[in-house]
Amino acid sequence: MNKAVITVVGKDTVGIIAKVCTYLAGKNINILDISQTIVGGYFNMMMIVDITNAESIFGDVASDMKALGEEIGVIIRIQKEEIFTKMHRL
C-alpha cells in the first residue's frame, strides 16, 4: 500500500473536510485515518490516505491540493508517508 499524508493548516471554516474528501473520492484515493487539533489558534487536520490506485500521478494531486487550499483559504499539502515514518519510527 502506498500511503500519503495530507495536512490542512489554517483558519477553521465550514466544509474543509467535505471539499478535500470530495476531491479524493474523485481520484479514487481512499482515506484511512483522519485526526485534527488546534495548535497556536490554527486548525490542523491530518489525513492518512491510500494512493495505490489513485487516478492521477502524485505531482498532479499535489498541485490540485495546493489549488484547493488556496480556494478555501487554508494551506493543504500532500506528502508521501515515509518522510514521517523514517523520522519518527526506528
Added chain:
Amino acid sequence: MINISEVIETNKMVTNENLDVRTITIGISLLDCACDDLDRFCDKIYERITTTAKDLVKVGKDIENEYGVPIVNKRISITPISLVAGGCCKSIDDYVTVAKTLDRAAGTVGVNFLGGFSALCSKGMTKAEELLIRSIPRALAETDLVCSSVNVGSTKTGLDMDAIRLMGQIIKETAELSDMGCAKLVVFCNAPDDNPFMAGAFHGVTEGDAIINVGVSGPGVVKAALEECRGASFEVLCETIKKTAFKITRVGQLVAQEASKRLGIPFGIIDLSLAPTPAVGDSVAEILEEIGLEKVGAPGTTAALAMLNDQVKKGGVMASSYVGGLSGAFIPVSEDHGMIEAAASGDLCIEKLEAMTCVCSVGLDMIAIPGKTPASSISGMIADEAAIGMVNQKTTAVRVIPVKGKDVGDTVEFGGLLGFAPIMPINKNSCEAFISRKGRIPAPIHSFKN
C-alpha cells in the same frame, strides 16, 4: 500509524526551522577519461558528466515535491582533475580549458556547483598538480560553477610545505582576478573522499564509478529543540541534540535512498553537517548561544562546540547505515548570522575560530581578511590549520578571502548563501622565514600504527 503531533513536528521543522537537505551530490569518476589529447579529453569528460548527471536536477525536484522537504542544491563532484588531465594538459591555458569544459557540463545539467578542480598533494606535488594549482586563479575567474580544492597534508604523510607556500600565493592571485574566486577554493588537510559539500567536494580515487552522497543541514531545528531545555543538565542537553540529529539524518537517508533508486546510482554516504545560512534562525552561533554563551567567542565556546559536534555525530551515526563526509558543525563566518555579528563587534577573532576548528568538523571557513595580507601569512594560516588536522587526525580546511582594497573595519558582500562578512584582523607579525623553508613537515609519531 503515524500521529498528528509527529506530522506537525516534521512540518514545523521545514516551515519554521529551516530544515532542508542541503545537497544531493553525484560523485563521478573520470579516471578512465584520461588521454593525451586535450580536445578528446574535454569531449570525454563533458559526455561522462552530462550523461551520468542528466536526471539529477529533475529527480531532486521530484523528491522535494513528494516528501515536502526542500533540497537546496544539486551538485556534482568529480575525480580530482590533476589525476586525469596530466597527460593532455601541458600549460595553464590547457587547465583553464578543462575548467571551462566542466563549467559548461555543469550548466548543461543545471547543477549549482561542480567540485573537483582539485589536486591531492599531501606529500609532494607532481608537475601536473603544480600546474593545476597555478591555473586555479584563472580557472575560477573564468568559470561560474567550478569549485577547486587542494589537499596539502594528512596525518599519514605530514604537511607539504611547498604546496602550502604556493597556496598562499594562489589565494592572493585568485582574489586579484575575481571577487568570488576565493569563495570557491578550499585548502584541506585530511580531505575526505566523499564530502558532498562545496567548495571542497571531489570524488576520491577510492570511490566507484558513480555515487550519491547527501548533505543534510538543520541548525535551526537543533536550536529550536534546545529552547525547550534551557537550564537543564548536560545529559538532557546532549540527549536533545542527539535525538534531533537523528531525526534530521533520517530525512537525509530517505532522500539519498530515493535519489539512488531513481538515478540507478549506488548510495554512498549521508553527511550530517549543521551548515548555517545567513538567515536568522539558521545559525550554528545561535545554537552555541542557546547552550549558554552570551555571544559566540565567549569563554566556553570551544567546549560547547566540541559537545555539539560530538552529539551531532552520535545521533547521525545511529540514523543512517553510512555516515561520512565531514559530519558535524560548520563554522563559516560569512554564512552564519551569529558569527557575522560576533566578528563585526570584535567578540570573535581568528585565533578563537582557530581553536574552534580543533573540535568542529572543518576549519577556518569564509573568513574575509585584509587585501594587503602577505601571501606568507596566508600560508602560515594554512600551515596552522593543517597542523591541527594532521596532529588530531581530523579534516581541517582554510577558505579565506583577502579582499582587494579593503581593510579591517570594512565589510564585503558575497550574496546568496555565501552571505557577507566583516574584514577580520590577522596577526601582523611575519612568518616569511618559516614559510620560505623548502620541503615538508614529517608525519606525527602517532601516525605510525603499522
